[in-house]
Amino acid sequence: MTDSIQAHADEKPAGLWRWVVTTNHKDIGTLYLLFALLMFFIGGTMSMVIRTELFQPGLQFTDPLFFNQMTTMHALVMIFGAVMPAFVGLANWQIPLMIGAPDMAFPRMNNWSFWLLPFAFSMLLSTLFMPGGAPAGGWTMYPPLVLMTGDAFPYLIFSIHLMGLSSLMGAINIIVTILNMRTPDMPLMKMPLFVWTWLVTAFLLIAAMPVLAGVVTMLLTDRYFGSSFFNAAGGGDPVMFQHIFWFFGHPEVYIMILPAFGVVSTIIPTFARKPLFGYASMVYATASIAFLSFIVWAHHMFTVGMPLVAELFFMYSTMLIAIPTGVKIFNWVSTMWRGSMTFETPMLWAISFVVLFTIGGLSGVMLAITPADFQYQDTYFVVAHFHYVLVTGSVFGIFGAVYYWLPKWTGNMYNERLGKIHFWCSVVFSNLLYFPQHFLGLAGMPRRIPDYAIQFTDWNQVSSIGGFGFGLSQLIFVYVVFHAIRAGRKAPARVWDGAVGLEWSVPSPAPYHTFQEPPKLADGQLQSEGV
Amino acid sequence: MNGIKRIVTGLTAVLLVQAAPVVQADYTLNLRQGVTPISREIYDLHMIILWICVAIGVLVFGVMFYSVLRHRRSQGAVAAQFHESTFVEIIWTLVPSLILVAMAIPATKTLIAMEDTSNPDLTIQVTGYQWKWHYRYLDDEVSFFSLLATPRDQIENRSPKGEHYLLEVDQPLVVPTQKKIRFLLGSNDVIHSWWVPDLGWKRDAIPGFINESWAWIEEPGTYRGQCAELCGRDHGFMPIVVVAKAEDEYRQWVASQKVAQQSEQALSEQEWSLEQLVARGEEIYNKTCVACHQPGGVGVPNVFPPLKGSPVATGPLEAHINIVLNGKQGTAMQAFAGQLSDLDLAAVISYERNAFGNNTGDHVQPTQIKAAR
Numbered sequence: 001m002t003d004s005i006q007a008h009a010d011e012k013p014a015g016l017w018r019w020v021v022t023t024n025h026k027d028i029g030t031l032y033l034l035f036a037l038l039m040f041f042i043g044g045t046m047s048m049v050i051r052t053e054l055f056q057p058g059l060q061f062t063d064p065l066f067f068n069q070m071t072t073m074h075a076l077v078m079i080f081g082a083v084m085p086a087f088v089g090l091a092n093w094q095i096p097l098m099i100g101a102p103d104m105a106f107p108r109m110n111n112w113s114f115w116l117l118p119f120a121f122s123m124l125l126s127t128l129f130m131p132g133g134a135p136a137g138g139w140t141m142y143p144p145l146v147l148m149t150g151d152a153f154p155y156l157i158f159s160i161h162l163m164g165l166s167s168l169m170g171a172i173n174i175i176v177t178i179l180n181m182r183t184p185d186m187p188l189m190k191m192p193l194f195v196w197t198w199l200v201t202a203f204l205l206i207a208a209m210p211v212l213a214g215v216v217t218m219l220l221t222d223r224y225f226g227s228s229f230f231n232a233a234g235g236g237d238p239v240m241f242q243h244i245f246w247f248f249g250h251p252e253v254y255i256m257i258l259p260a261f262g263v264v265s266t267i268i269p270t271f272a273r274k275p276l277f278g279y280a281s282m283v284y285a286t287a288s289i290a291f292l293s294f295i296v297w298a299h300h301m302f303t304v305g306m307p308l309v310a311e312l313f314f315m316y317s318t319m320l321i322a323i324p325t326g327v328k329i330f331n332w333v334s335t336m337w338r339g340s341m342t343f344e345t346p347m348l349w350a351i352s353f354v355v356l357f358t359i360g361g362l363s364g365v366m367l368a369i370t371p372a373d374f375q376y377q378d379t380y381f382v383v384a385h386f387h388y389v390l391v392t393g394s395v396f397g398i399f400g401a402v403y404y405w406l407p408k409w410t411g412n413m414y415n416e417r418l419g420k421i422h423f424w425c426s427v428v429f430s431n432l433l434y435f436p437q438h439f440l441g442l443a444g445m446p447r448r449i450p451d452y453a454i455q456f457t458d459w460n461q462v463s464s465i466g467g468f469g470f471g472l473s474q475l476i477f478v479y480v481v482f483h484a485i486r487a488g489r490k491a492p493a494r495v496w497d498g499a500v501g502l503e504w505s506v507p508s509p510a511p512y513h514t515f516q517e518p519p520k521l522a523d524g525q526l527q528s529e530g531v
Numbered sequence: 532m533n534g535i536k537r538i539v540t541g542l543t544a545v546l547l548v549q550a551a552p553v554v555q556a557d558y559t560l561n562l563r564q565g566v567t568p569i570s571r572e573i574y575d576l577h578m579i580i581l582w583i584c585v586a587i588g589v590l591v592f593g594v595m596f597y598s599v600l601r602h603r604r605s606q607g608a609v610a611a612q613f614h615e616s617t618f619v620e621i622i623w624t625l626v627p628s629l630i631l632v633a634m635a636i637p638a639t640k641t642l643i644a645m646e647d648t649s650n651p652d653l654t655i656q657v658t659g660y661q662w663k664w665h666y667r668y669l670d671d672e673v674s675f676f677s678l679l680a681t682p683r684d685q686i687e688n689r690s691p692k693g694e695h696y697l698l699e700v701d702q703p704l705v706v707p708t709q710k711k712i713r714f715l716l717g718s719n720d721v722i723h724s725w726w727v728p729d730l731g732w733k734r735d736a737i738p739g740f741i742n743e744s745w746a747w748i749e750e751p752g753t754y755r756g757q758c759a760e761l762c763g764r765d766h767g768f769m770p771i772v773v774v775a776k777a778e779d780e781y782r783q784w785v786a787s788q789k790v791a792q793q794s795e796q797a798l799s800e801q802e803w804s805l806e807q808l809v810a811r812g813e814e815i816y817n818k819t820c821v822a823c824h825q826p827g828g829v830g831v832p833n834v835f836p837p838l839k840g841s842p843v844a845t846g847p848l849e850a851h852i853n854i855v856l857n858g859k860q861g862t863a864m865q866a867f868a869g870q871l872s873d874l875d876l877a878a879v880i881s882y883e884r885n886a887f888g889n890n891t892g893d894h895v896q897p898t899q900i901k902a903a904r
Binding site: 057058059060063064065068131132133136137138142144145148150232233236237238239272273274275276277278279280281303304305308311312315316319320322323326327329330333334335336337338339340341342343351354355358359362363365366369370371372374375377378379439442443444446447448449450451452453454455 | 559560561562563569572573576577580581584587588591592594595598599602603604605608609610611612613614615616619620623624627628631634635638639641642643645646685686687688692694695696697698716720721722724726728731732733734735737738739740742743755756757758759760761762763764765766767768831832833834862863
């Protein structure tokens with residue numbers, strides 16, 4: 001009986017049509033990851049335009065308006081097109097494998113939540129070719145400026161609606177899968193941390209995305225239907241937009257970093273060959289960060305002129321985030337302490353994540369200090385801060401995850417030497433790219449400007465060189481993945497000798513259908529533990 | 532598409548011409564100390580947090596790299612299996628909490644001082660426009676616009692860049708030293724942010740809001756800053772220059788401004804010839820209109836309409852006066868009635884109707900503008 005079900009379910013349409021109609025979590029995970037990679041390169045190309053223009057003072061390559069289109073689109077593409085879909089792709093591949101489920105809870109909705117994305121981004125990217133160009137008011141879409149966007153405006157709003165729908169359906173799917181489809185002997189407090197962080201992230205998505213959808217709809221009615229939510233002349237309030245936007249925007253920051261915490265909490269114990277120091281405190285820290293993310297939003301807008309009491313409240317609440325974040329960092333270091341470490345590529349990404357994310361976290365503490373923030377706000381110091389968190393944090397986390405699980409997905413090992421070259425190039429160039437931006441911001445360079453005073457020249461040149469190097473390094477990654485699929489040597493089921501978890505109990509590559517029958521939790525443990 | 536074309540032409544231009552050698556200026560690594568008691572407090576606060584962060588970083592990374600060097604399998608390290616320790620976890624929750632409290636106390640004190648705008652010696656209203664600043668001295672009835680003074684030739688790399696490239700204006704904000712100056716910030720169009728690093732803060736200028744802040748400048752000098760909130764195409768080109776003068780020099784400056792404004796008014800009463808108006812109009816155009824309508828009046832396709840041969844600049848005069856005075860709703864075209872004098876409006880309209888090949892021969896007198904207001 002089981003055999004016949006399996007044989008039947010393995011039938012799939014040939015060619016490209018398979019990918020259009022697939023409801024298999026592994027196929028959809030692959031689609032998400034490839035889509036994210038494509039967007040990573042499109043968004044990256046835009047940042048190359050930005051860094052080229054900023055290589056020296058004066059206007060060389062772009063009109064200031066086109067420059068603003070580039071900064072706006074770079075952010076939208078990277079956040080909604082690259083980082084978020086990459087994490088959803090990892091969730092699709094890994095969550096069912098890690099909890100012993102045969103697939104996601106709603107396979108057909110899963111297909112639909114992916115296939116909304118190509119439409120959303122076709123709409124968004126098509127604005128580059130429209131009269132008047134793409135949105136140029138910043139990804140934060142502050143009115144009244146964003147309301148001056150040309151024909152691109154409704155495309156911007158509706159593409160965000162589509163992305164939001166896609167994220168919401170993905171989040172619902174993930175929550176239902178995690179809560180209902182775990183193998184029966186896996187209680188919540190025995191779930192792998194990657195699954196925990198995604199569970200919390202999915203709740204953040206459900207709470208935050210409708211707020212974004214609402215606020216952009218208000219922009220739409222202000223522009224086309226005569227409402228005055230944000231129009232001061234009509235009795236509206238442009239600052240209200242910022243409050244609502246950042247009520248979405250701050251949880252969004254954690255949506256992009258929590259799954260990376262989960263990845264790092266998986267990789268470090270594997271290569272330290274030692275259990276995670278404090279599993280329970282990691283779970284509680286994740287939940288605390290998620291809670292705090294809803295009460296700190298106004299630290300993105302300290303300079304709008306809030307009452308003193310509000311400024312004090314948001315300063316204190318923001319500083320509080322340092323505590324659970326510190327707990328996480330101390331946990332990772334303690335896990336490494338007295339381990340038996342080896343440094344395969346995934347471990348290198350994880351260690352660099354701990355160091356560089358901590359740098360981003362520390363500059364975050366500085367930004368929380370309201371009086372100092374009056375100087376830092378809207379300068380390159382902020383740009384440096386969030387790129388440390390988002391690139392050397394989230395993106396490095398994603399790279400770590402891909403190197404860690406790629407052998408499970410493809411059945412082949414990647415080339416370790418090339419992987420390390422990719423890592424070292426990325427880590428050197430990303431620091432060359434972002435670290436000098438701290439200096440630029442402190443010295444007084446505002447963000448989002450196409451041209452600058454001459455005292456900012458030197459560090460901008462260093463930063464641009466770092467940028468070109470970082471961009472080119474990512475081509476190595478594409479080759480590594482391609483090479484692993486075509487010519488990598490065969491990987492065993494348990495790819496890493498210290499790896500724990502149910503995903504390592506299935507062969508590599510993971511069969512098209514796994515865990516038709518719920519596995520035993522012990523299947524994922526190491527033999528030596530004798531469970 | 533236009534942007535891509537510009538990239539290509541820009542690349543070729545740089546490869547062929549190799550932009551004029553850039554004047555090397557000193558770069559800085561750190562925040563400026565500034566010239567007010569508050570800006571120094573902020574600098575001290577910044578340095579304290581910075582060193583605390585550096586210390587935490589050194590400690591955490593030190594432990595981690597020690598572990599990376601010593602606890603590696605290639606060195607024969609055998610993994611310990613310890614985990615969970617309530618004592619350690621309480622310590623690493625408590626210690627950071629105490630450090631945070633230590634940071635919060637001075638930060639709170641400074642913040643309270645910064646927000647106290649009571650009892651000012653003088654008040655200046657700052658209004659953001661796309662892309663210039665307007666200053667109004669509420670106690671002295673002096674007001675003017677302050678615009679970028681860097682020539683376009685420098686921005687477009689046709690001539691060498693000056694020392695204060697992009698941080699220079701035609702008319703700086705002049706303020707007295709040793710006085711509590713209260714700033715009231717607002718905006719005429721989109722959100723801007725007024726930032727002079729030497730004063731220690733930036734504050735958003737938001738349409739429909741009046742924000743307050745204050746500064747007490749200790750030393751005479753010239754302090755430069757720029758708009759810090761993305762406000763459209765020329766966001767990078769709206770600098771701020773503050774010139775602080777001793778009290779008596781400041782008083783003299785205020786008196787001279789009042790005289791200048793009166794003589795400007797007298798000029799508006801006169802009859803002007805077409806040549807005079809066009810000459811004056813060209814200056815105004817290059818300061819006020821060129822950012823959108825571009826040199827030669829060609830505009831930016833689909834974003835800012837051209838004036839060259841446009842139905843407004845070559846059609847009925849009344850319509851032209853009307854759009855310049857009252858702007859066009861829902862577009863970047865501002866109402867200039869409150870921004871330019873009758874004479875300057877007459878001059879710029881005359882210029883637009885007789886430049887770029889728009890040879891209408893029309894000429895508008897300041898008195899006509901006065902009547903049309």
